Amino acid sequence: MRTWLRIFVVGGAISFRALFSWIRPSVYVPTLLLGPTTQVLFFAYLGRTAHLESDDWFVVGNAVQSASLAALFGMGFAIDGERWSHTLSAVLATPANRAALFLGRAVPVLLNAAVTSATGFLGGVLLLGFRPPWSAVPALALLVLIASFACTGLGMLTGAVGLRTRDVPIIANLTMAVLLIFCGVNVPLDKLPGWMHSTAEALPLTHAIDAARRVADGASLGSVGTQVGVEIALGTAYLVAGFALLRWFELEGRRHGTLDRA
Amino acid sequence: MAGGPVIEARDLKRVYKTTTGVIRRKPLEVEAVRGVSFAIERGELFGLLGPNGAGKTTTIKMLITLLLPTSGEARVLGLDVVSDAREVRKRIGYVFGGDRGLYERLSAYDNLRYFAELYGVSGKAQRLRIDEVLELVGLKGREQERVEGYSRGMRQRLHIARGILHDPEVVFLDEPTIGVDPVGARDLRQTISDLVSGGKTVLLTTHYMFEADALCDRIAVIAKGRIVGEGTPAELKERVGGGRVTEIEVFGVDAPTVGRLRGLEGVTAVTVEEQEQRQLLIVQSTGERELTAPLLAQLDGIEVGRVASREPTLEDAYISLVTAE
Amino acid sequence: MTEAPKSGGIGFAGAGAGIRSAARVFWTGFVLNFKILSVSPFMVMTAALWPLVYATLAFLMFRATHHAPSLLYAALGAAVMGIWSTTATSAGGAIQQQRWWGVLELLVAAPSRLILVLAPVTVAIAGIGVYSIASTLLWGRLLFGVPIHISHPALFAIAIPAAVLAIGMLGLVLASSLVLYRSASAFSQALEYPIWLITGMLIPLSLLPRWIDPVAWALAPTWGMRAVRRAAIGGDVGTPLLVCAALTVAYAGLSMLLLHHFERLARERATLSLT
Numbered sequence: 118m119r120t121w122l123r124i125f126v127v128g129g130a131i132s133f134r135a136l137f138s139w140i141r142p143s144v145y146v147p148t149l150l151l152g153p154t155t156q157v158l159f160f161a162y163l164g165r166t167a168h169l170e171s172d173d174w175f176v177v178g179n180a181v182q183s184a185s186l187a188a189l190f191g192m193g194f195a196i197d198g199e200r201w202s203h204t205l206s207a208v209l210a211t212p213a214n215r216a217a218l219f220l221g222r223a224v225p226v227l228l229n230a231a232v233t234s235a236t237g238f239l240g241g242v243l244l245l246g247f248r249p250p251w252s253a254v255p256a257l258a259l260l261v262l263i264a265s266f267a268c269t270g271l272g273m274l275t276g277a278v279g280l281r282t283r284d285v286p287i288i289a290n291l292t293m294a295v296l297l298i299f300c301g302v303n304v305p306l307d308k309l310p311g312w313m314h315s316t317a318e319a320l321p322l323t324h325a326i327d328a329a330r331r332v333a334d335g336a337s338l339g340s341v342g343t344q345v346g347v348e349i350a351l352g353t354a355y356l357v358a359g360f361a362l363l364r365w366f367e368l369e370g371r372r373h374g375t376l377d378r379a
Numbered sequence: 380m381a382g383g384p385v386i387e388a389r390d391l392k393r394v395y396k397t398t399t400g401v402i403r404r405k406p407l408e409v410e411a412v413r414g415v416s417f418a419i420e421r422g423e424l425f426g427l428l429g430p431n432g433a434g435k436t437t438t439i440k441m442l443i444t445l446l447l448p449t450s451g452e453a454r455v456l457g458l459d460v461v462s463d464a465r466e467v468r469k470r471i472g473y474v475f476g477g478d479r480g481l482y483e484r485l486s487a488y489d490n491l492r493y494f495a496e497l498y499g500v501s502g503k504a505q506r507l508r509i510d511e512v513l514e515l516v517g518l519k520g521r522e523q524e525r526v527e528g529y530s531r532g533m534r535q536r537l538h539i540a541r542g543i544l545h546d547p548e549v550v551f552l553d554e555p556t557i558g559v560d561p562v563g564a565r566d567l568r569q570t571i572s573d574l575v576s577g578g579k580t581v582l583l584t585t586h587y588m589f590e591a592d593a594l595c596d597r598i599a600v601i602a603k604g605r606i607v608g609e610g611t612p613a614e615l616k617e618r619v620g621g622g623r624v625t626e627i628e629v630f631g632v633d634a635p636t637v638g639r640l641r642g643l644e645g646v647t648a649v650t651v652e653e654q655e656q657r658q659l660l661i662v663q664s665t666g667e668r669e670l671t672a673p674l675l676a677q678l679d680g681i682e683v684g685r686v687a688s689r690e691p692t693l694e695d696a697y698i699s700l701v702t703a704e
Numbered sequence: 705m706t707e708a709p710k711s712g713g714i715g716f717a718g719a720g721a722g723i724r725s726a727a728r729v730f731w732t733g734f735v736l737n738f739k740i741l742s743v744s745p746f747m748v749m750t751a752a753l754w755p756l757v758y759a760t761l762a763f764l765m766f767r768a769t770h771h772a773p774s775l776l777y778a779a780l781g782a783a784v785m786g787i788w789s790t791t792a793t794s795a796g797g798a799i800q801q802q803r804w805w806g807v808l809e810l811l812v813a814a815p816s817r818l819i820l821v822l823a824p825v826t827v828a829i830a831g832i833g834v835y836s837i838a839s840t841l842l843w844g845r846l847l848f849g850v851p852i853h854i855s856h857p858a859l860f861a862i863a864i865p866a867a868v869l870a871i872g873m874l875g876l877v878l879a880s881s882l883v884l885y886r887s888a889s890a891f892s893q894a895l896e897y898p899i900w901l902i903t904g905m906l907i908p909l910s911l912l913p914r915w916i917d918p919v920a921w922a923l924a925p926t927w928g929m930r931a932v933r934r935a936a937i938g939g940d941v942g943t944p945l946l947v948c949a950a951l952t953v954a955y956a957g958l959s960m961l962l963l964h965h966f967e968r969l970a971r972e973r974a975t976l977s978l979t
Contacts, residue, residue, distance in 0.1 A: 147894035155897035168771035294757045308768040447971045468815040479806025496732040497814040
């Protein structure tokens with residue numbers, strides 16, 4: 118058990134370090150803190166241009182979606198850290214330990230994603246008069262965490278793919294593009310073509326955003342229980358799938374002697 | 380052309396301001412160049428020789444207008460490097476060693492075309508000139524390949540080609556053969572030599588003594604920001620005492636014995652070089668006399684191997700100059 | 705003292721640098737940098753993917769209601785947004801990129817004026833955005849049936865390069881002011897959405913608070929966008945085109961000052977070759 122914990126923390130440290138290897142504080146502020154605010158502002162006004170929905174609708178959608186940038190890139194680079202920790206593969210023989218490592222890596226990424234998302238909301242409050250009822254705030258915070266979790270899970274999967282294709286930024290960019298278009302962030306789901314709507318159901322963010330919008334409107338957390346459940350389930354599924362893929366790559370790597378590739 | 384030095388440095392100084400410490404940053408002043416003066420005549424191949432960190436690169440960058448001197452003056456072709464920077468840039472070429480400094484994803488030819496344009500070589504003259512320099516540095520036939528596929532030696536040659544595109548009168552080379560294989564380096568040195576026989580004036584910095592010895596008409600030895608010796612290679616060797624160097628292989632010599640050797644008449648220095656199971660004694664002495672007999676007499680009782688007596692090389696002069704502080 | 709020769713070697717012969725020579729240096733630099741960027745997968749991705757994403761979003765959003773501007777309006781806006789996208793991402797750190805390649809000190813050591821050497825870098829970055837214009841309009845036509853009807857094709861053909869130049873020079877102003885800051889790239893990237901907003905590329909200026917107007921008018925891309933849109937949809941193209949050109953020239957002047965300052969500082973502090 119102690120080994121598990123130790124490896125969990127080591128994984129977290131790697132992730133934390135990876136996070137700040139690509140994102141110095143002087144980069145962090147513009148990219149992860151100003152970014153969501155300006156995005157929220159832009160799309161709210163675009164909504165006004167199209168006479169579509171309301172400012173609040175766009176604030177919630179874009180603020181929650183902001184989690185995806187941090188999650189996808191964060192996980193991508195944290196997993197890529199695999200490359201420079203060859204030594205660890207010798208130590209971590211058991212699948213259980215591997216799980217600890219990767220879960221450990223996911224935690225800082227998840228928290229970072231949540232913070233990013235929160236700043237999007239803050240931007241909405243300061244610049245667009247977003248004023249959810251006070252009772253909704255804890256529920257929104259929880260939904261942000263859940264959405265971040267789901268995105269982190271997806272990040273585990275795309276990170277694994279990125280590791281293989283050796284192109285983390287491109288995979289992360291593509292995934293973010295899809296999420297931005299499909300998940301009802303800026304276009305109401307019922308206005309999307311059927312196939313896009315169906316795809317969205319299987320993606321993170323869709324349910325969390327929907328739930329968050331209702332909660333911001335005054336609904337109770339209980340009433341959005343289904344969406345919450347689906348979001349958590351999706352996140353877990355992606356996390357497990359990503360982990361499985363990583364294991365598979367690793368085993369394949371052992372078989373073909375490509376494990377410690379540069 | 381009127382007389383007078385082509386490159387002139389007068390008491391050049393350069394101070395860098397940095398900070399030390401992580402938590403509380405203290406300002407620190409580093410004197411990289413502490414009053415360097417020299418004059419280079421037309422058609423000379425002048426070498427600035429010194430160990431890493433001596434101030435060679437800093438000095439050369441002041442001369443090519445990339446660095447402002449903290450104090451002192453420098454002129455190239457009579458033009459002040461600070462106030463007439465643009466005019467100086469038109470007339471000089473700058474070549475440095477290393478892998479960077481080229482557009483990797485483009486061909487050598489594209490790189491040269493671009494720099495030709497930057498230096499005002501354009502139109503028909505450009506194409507002719509590019510062909511000329513490619514021929515000169517031995518890259519003809521490979522100019523359409525991407526630079527990212529070039530070896531270090533080829534890059535160096537491309538650097539030189541780039542540096543002379545506009546046919547400058549003065550060429551500055553900063554460690555041009557660093558990291559190049561011996562054969563490639565030899566070819567490069569020949570190219571550099573050819574530049575001078577073609578009428579150019581060349582200032583070369585290097586930390587390879589044999590390179591300075593082989594190539595340069597005159598050398599200035601720089602250490603810790605100061606010139607510690609200047610002259611032709613022969614003159615510098617002269618400075619070591621003009622005497623002889625005796626190398627004696629011994630197996631197990633002790634400090635008292637070395638001390639006695641030092642005390643012998645005519646001996647100026649004894650250096651002990653540890654080499655696995657034996658030591659190499661390098662004895663510098665004044666005068667033409669061979670000291671082999673008296674030296675061996677002192678080593679009575681100690682096993683002695685090879686004994687050789689030779690003239691001092693530039694390396695001996697260099698080491699003695701550079702470690703004199 | 706040696707008598708200084710009139711010119712060096714075979715470079716800058718004769719009357720020396722003039723407008724033609726300056727134009728040549730700029731054009732050569734533009735072609736070189738454009739070539740380098742075109743073979744960079746990252747650039748292609750930024751120029752190809754994200755403009756299509758924003759175009760798609762605009763199309764879907766505008767199509768969802770009956771009170772939105774036309775889809776052609778959206779297509780044009782998204783296309784020019786794409787030009788700013790590539791610029792915002794890459795221009796801020798463009799000078800630092802040259803330093804990283806080890807080429808910056810060579811560019812400064814060359815006798816050509818620094819602005820003629822660095823302006824092509826940012827303008828080439830903006831120029832890559834032309835790929836996004838083509839792809840956005842095509843995308844709109846093929847997937848959303850957007851009627852690509854250009855009212856004044858000749859003026860359109862002038863307005864596009866004018867917009868590219870305007871955005872490229874804004875990129876140079878950014879690059880020149882941020883060159884000594886480590887996070888130049890990130891900062892300029894953070895300006896992606898704000899510039900889209902303020903220059904009225906997709907969101908009409910009339911929807912923004914009035915105090916934004918002077919800021920918008922001082923930005924050359926605002927006028928470039930207006931020229932492009934009117935050339936396609938109709939209206940007075942001449943005025944925005946002229947104002948755009950004037951502001952672009954002003955940006956060039958500002959950049960010259962900033963670059964002169966930077967060069968002076970870099971020569972004093974010896975930062976030209978450091979990564």
